Amino acid sequence: MVFNNEQRNALTYGEGPCMVLAGPGSGKTFTIAARVGYLIERLEVRPEEILVVTFSKMASLEMKNRFQEMTDYRYGGVSFGTFHGIFYGILKWAGVIKGDALLKEFEKQELIRETLKNVEIPESEVIDEDLGESLLGAISKVKNELKHLEELEEVRISGIPLKEVYEQYEELKGKQGKIDFEDMIHLCYELFTQKKDVLKLWQKRFKYILVDEFQDVNKAQYELIKLLALPENNLFIVGDDDQSIYRFRGATPHIMEQFTKDFKGCKQLLLNVNYRSTGFIVGSAARVIKKNKQRFKKEIKALKESPETVHVQEVADVNEEAEYVAALIKEQLASDVPAKEIAVLYRTGMEALVVAELLQKADIPICYKDTLPNLYSHFILKDFLSYLRLAGKEYKRVHFYRIMNKPLRYLSKQCVKAEAFTPAEIETYYQDKEYMVNRVSTLFWDLKMIADKPPYLALDYIYNKMGYKDYLKEHGAKYMVSFSKLEEVVQEALEQAKGFTTIAEWCQMAEEMGQAKRNESQTSENEGVVLSSYHRAKGLEYDTVILLRSNEGVIPHRKASSVEAIEEERRLFYVGMTRAKRKLVITYVQEKNGKAISPSRFVQDLLISS
Ligand SMILES: Nc1ncnc2c1ncn2[C@@H]1O[C@H](COP(=O)(O)OP(=O)(O)OP(=O)(O)O)[C@@H](O)[C@H]1O
Numbered sequence: 122m123v124f125n126n127e128q129r130n131a132l133t134y135g136e137g138p139c140m141v142l143a144g145p146g147s148g149k150t151f152t153i154a155a156r157v158g159y160l161i162e163r164l165e166v167r168p169e170e171i172l173v174v175t176f177s178k179m180a181s182l183e184m185k186n187r188f189q190e191m192t193d194y195r196y197g198g199v200s201f202g203t204f205h206g207i208f209y210g211i212l213k214w215a216g217v218i219k220g221d222a223l224l225k226e227f228e229k230q231e232l233i234r235e236t237l238k239n240v241e242i243p244e245s246e247v248i249d250e251d252l253g254e255s256l257l258g259a260i261s262k263v264k265n266e267l268k269h270l271e272e273l274e275e276v277r278i279s280g281i282p283l284k285e286v287y288e289q290y291e292e293l294k295g296k297q298g299k300i301d302f303e304d305m306i307h308l309c310y311e312l313f314t315q316k317k318d319v320l321k322l323w324q325k326r327f328k329y330i331l332v333d334e335f336q337d338v339n340k341a342q343y344e345l346i347k348l349l350a351l352p353e354n355n356l357f358i359v360g361d362d363d364q365s366i367y368r369f370r371g372a373t374p375h376i377m378e379q380f381t382k383d384f385k386g387c388k389q390l391l392l393n394v395n396y397r398s399t400g401f402i403v404g405s406a407a408r409v410i411k412k413n414k415q416r417f418k419k420e421i422k423a424l425k426e427s428p429e430t431v432h433v434q435e436v437a438d439v440n441e442e443a444e445y446v447a448a449l450i451k452e453q454l455a456s457d458v459p460a461k462e463i464a465v466l467y468r469t470g471m472e473a474l475v476v477a478e479l480l481q482k483a484d485i486p487i488c489y490k491d492t493l494p495n496l497y498s499h500f501i502l503k504d505f506l507s508y509l510r511l512a513g514k515e516y517k518r519v520h521f522y523r524i525m526n527k528p529l530r531y532l533s534k535q536c537v538k539a540e541a542f543t544p545a546e547i548e549t550y551y552q553d554k555e556y557m558v559n560r561v562s563t564l565f566w567d568l569k570m571i572a573d574k575p576p577y578l579a580l581d582y583i584y585n586k587m588g589y590k591d592y593l594k595e596h597g598a599k600y601m602v603s604f605s606k607l608e609e610v611v612q613e614a615l616e617q618a619k620g621f622t623t624i625a626e627w628c629q630m631a632e633e634m635g636q637a638k639r640n641e642s643q644t645s646e647n648e649g650v651v652l653s654s655y656h657r658a659k660g661l662e663y664d665t666v667i668l669l670r671s672n673e674g675v676i677p678h679r680k681a682s683s684v685e686a687i688e689e690e691r692r693l694f695y696v697g698m699t700r701a702k703r704k705l706v707i708t709y710v711q712e713k714n715g716k717a718i719s720p721s722r723f724v725q726d727l728l729i730s731s
Pocket residue numbers: 122123124125128143144145146147148149150151361364395396397659660661699
């Protein structure tokens with residue numbers, strides 16, 4: 122491969138701080154890998170003195186492989202790793218942490234639940250969010266952004282003072298002798314600032330530091346790396362502010378600008394040739410991203426030309442969308458595009474469910490990059506199934522027990538003892554309490570009402586007319602699960618039910634899907650059509666990319682309201698678009714749950730030529 126001038130300038134750069142701003146598909150990995158070789162072979166740097174920091178373990182492995190291939194496996198000793206991997210190693214070496222101190226995800230969840238037991242939750246508060254998750258997110262943000270505890274004085278999440286939660290969480294964690302992911306950076310920072318000799322040792326060890334995906338580095342990581350790079354500041358950073366998509370972990374695109382302020386006069390280079398995508402794809406992506414205000418302006422040039430334009434497809438609803446996508450994939454496979462070169466990208470797993478099912482039915486191999494939620498194993502779907510079974514006069518105790526108090530009807534399990542029952546038996550049980558007899562007869566009357574309805578209308582009736590919605594609201598408040606998340610599951614179920622004409626058909630499918638293991642059509646060799654979130658697709662490339670459900674409320678996500686949040690969503694969409702090498706198809710639906718929804722503002726932007 123022949124490096125272009127900009128790539129060559131970057132890889133042969135000498136000493137001191139250097140920022141390489143690099144567009145999508147501009148060969149960042151190649152350039153960094155080649156620079157490591159250059160440092161060793163031309164500048165006679167010892168491999169042990171080089172540290173290459175990447176964002177994920179996979180990226181680290183890829184970088185190492187590229188370097189080894191380029192240099193014919195001649196040099197060992199270069200350190201390739203992620204921030205956490207490297208600093209975890211240093212902490213273990215220094216004896217700051219021992220054994221298995223790092224909290225696993227489920228342990229973190231348990232810890233926050235424990236913490237909440239010690240904190241008073243104001244009764245008046247409407248708990249709108251999944252509280253545990255929100256608090257953990259806030260705690261990690263505090264750490265990633267190096268905030269002082271005093272800054273939290275006024276901060277409340279669902280009415281709960283964050284500072285109090287933070288302190289309780291830290292105390293409990295300390296008692297267990299555990300640390301979380303974010304603590305690693307902090308502990309290392311503490312180690313370096315308190316033990317100057319240790320810092321010196323590591324500064325001597327890593328004389329040349331190269332950081333990939335710098336746009337996703339948070340403040341804490343940045344401070345630490347600056348410390349490590351002293352006194353020579355041989356810091357070579359590569360990144361694309363337009364691809365900064367880890368705001369929830371404390372990253373901001375400003376970090377690249379900050380670098381130029383902290384290292385005034387640092388060398389700045391731009392890799393602006395996109396080797397991956399066609400001119401149409403690069404041009405469309407540019408139209409979308411240029412609407413962001415917080416960015417370095419850059420012109421990205423495409424090397425590949427092709428007459429194929431970016432295709433935007435409007436579809437009526439999610440079922441039509443899935444059929445369209447499945448047909449498109451079949452067409453691509455028939456024209457010899459390998460399955461693993463086709464990717465369907467989505468904002469959240471929910472959007473991919475219908476497509477995944479259709480592809481499975483069509484026996485198309487799938488490679489899942491994230492675990493999709495199994496809608497039919499969700500308790501709401503199981504409740505719906507029981508309701509519909511009862512409506513179909515399948516009077517089984519299990520079904521009755523499942524729904525009898527959803528919503529609360531004050532029914533006792535004693536009213537049904539045998540495995541099979543009749544409604545009359547329940548009325549007999551309550552014969553002395555007229556109000557209970559009325560309740561039971563209302564329930565069975567409603568079940569009769571839905572028996573002959575199409576599944577979609579039956580589910581809608583259960584939800585809106587039989588009080589199931591009220592039950593979900595109470596459930597959400599009690600277990601600190603956001604109601605909007607639960608409602609999303611209901612809406613998705615309603616949407617999918619539209620594809621069925623009889624309740625019996627729907628029940629059979631729901632039962633099968635509920636038991637089926639998601640991802641069972643997963644291919645072992647990653648040979649299938651890729652189903653991936655935008656986040657997981659970062660850094661990857663495919664011949665054909667389909668961006669699913671590009672609607673307002675999906676992308677940008679309905680929760681993104683601030684200017685910064687919308688800009689982050691736009692970057693996410695940009696990352697999705699720029700994964701495509703040859704074919705980019707963007708779909709949006711006209712209606713969801715009976716309501717018209719607009720195409721994403723990002724789609725509108727790319728359609729407007731300027
Ligand atoms: N000088 C070059 N000549 C030919 N092909 C190149 C050159 N540089 C990079 N490429 C090709 O461009 C594609 C993109 O490279 P790479 O994956 O390293 O990009 P990237 O900058 O990391 O992209 P992104 O930020 O979008 O993930 C790869 O297929 C690579 O082989």
